[in-house]
Amino acid sequence: MTDEQTNTNSATDSEAGAEGPSKEHGVLYIGVDLGTSRTSISASNGVRETVASAVGYPKDVVAMKLLGKEVLYGDEAIKKRLSLNLYKPLEHGVLKSGDGEDSEGNLRAAKDLLQEAIRLAKARKDELVYAVIGAPAQASIHNKKAIIEAARESVDSVMLCSEPFAVAYGLDWLEDVLVIDIGAGTTDLCRMHGTMPEDADQITLTYAGDYLDQELFKAFQEACPGADFTINMVKEIKEKYAYVSGSSETITVNLPVSGKPTPFEVTEVVKNTCKKIIPPIVEALGKLVASFDPEFQERLKGRVLLAGGGSLIRGLDRAIEDGMHQKLGSGRVIRIEEPIYGGANGALKIAHDMPEEFWEKLK
């Protein structure tokens, strides 16, 4: 034995020896935010990951050989979409449905996406895994069942909860709060008053990220004559430059014209288009405030949480506040600190707080 070596505690050996396949070595909680554009997870082992909600399957044997995988996920799938049958299984906040092969493909993609998201949490085999999935408020029973079925294959017990509720719960704001969760497919507004939100407490709008992509696409067609671009290129520009109030440095984008990258100044186009989602949101906020107990309306207006990827639009909190002042006389909007992980963090907190017997009953 040298100076650099020390005898270890023998207790360690006995503990190591006890480790086996039984799930007795801990509990991993996972919070999942299943979104139209991105799916994010937060887990009680410190792992946090986000993946674009896209799943791709090689079109043929040659593509499979070239890609070396049977399924590709997220940005990798989007990048290699020409060799793939690409699915974005969520639309307007819910699983795409319909008849025929496409519906089956979307369902399979949703299952694969969810399992990939759970896999990203890096659960140990000897730990119990309990997951709470923030599902869109408007998801149908059929959709919810599909989500549960997909998750069950990877976890020991699973529950669903409404996404905006998860955001508020994660921040411990349970009473007299209005949550605006701007996703890609939908903007969900949810009123919290200490109990589970009912249908009357929730409004879902389709004025969200995808809507802005379409509007920006149309606006660019007018503002950038001769330019060739796709909806994906527009989305990238939006994610980089979107703003609605305050000053912005000049936004210049390079778009190909007859194959040659050509600069276009789009500062005002981006601002005016992004502003289009503000009136419907303020309108919906007005409805939720007006139908609330008049004694608490002022408090409610002062506690508006802005969450979701859409909340990253610069100046949006301020712009909604201005809209509320005009329409409702007052308003205070707080953007949550982590828009991408807000839903997943909240779902993780719900998973943590859920009593053991509830998890057991749903196993």
Place this chain on the structure above:
Amino acid sequence: MARGIKKKIQQAVRKLSYRTTVDQLKKKGINRVNVVGIDRISALIETAVHRTLKARMALGFNPNLTHGEIANETRAEFLRLLRNKESLKKVQEETEEEKESLKSQVASLQNELQTLQREIEEKRQRFVREERVRTAAEDQELVLAVQELLGQAKLGAKGLDIQEELLSLFLGRLDEERKRVRAQKELELRKEVDLLNRRLQKVTKTLDHTEGRLQEALTGVTEDLGVSSIYKEVQGLSSQDPEFKKKKTLMTSIFEANLELQQKDS
């Protein structure tokens, strides 16, 4: 900064350890001991502290958490890391041994196959050579016997035609029979070679798999291990939570909605 902490951990571990000799241990009846380097211990402690703090921060800072609880979590994380390292090393050693054993198996099978293939080829050539000599002698003997038989019969001029016809018939039939026997023997030889080839392929495949496992063990990419949760037990709402009642009601509502949904499912 990090270097300073590492040094302090090393000093602390050294301070807590005691010095002894092999003879003293033997006197106590200890013949085998587990040995771990001080560098490794300090690295594990450092990782455990970082991981605990990271996990804590991911869940938001909880001002109610006592130093004791943080220390317990860190200790548990340290023990988990220690176990991970131990199992990783064990897997590595086992895989190395398995690999070596499989490598020698493959080499021995390859030798065996080559020897057999060589032997089979030699045997086949010898068989062909000997058969050629033997069949030539047998044919000659047959011709002489037929000639002798027909000579005794004194058939005259017609005798030559009959002799030719008889010889052609006999030799044709004999040749067919020889071909049948040869084909059967070659089939048996081929089966032997095929069997050996299959064995070789199987062992080669196992070797590839073992090499893959070894690579995983060496690079530490043992995905199976995963990342440990900070919780050893199921948690649930704390009765100390200032909004315990409200949250309990919310949890019950979520559970009931899910129970209803999953019962419909079943």
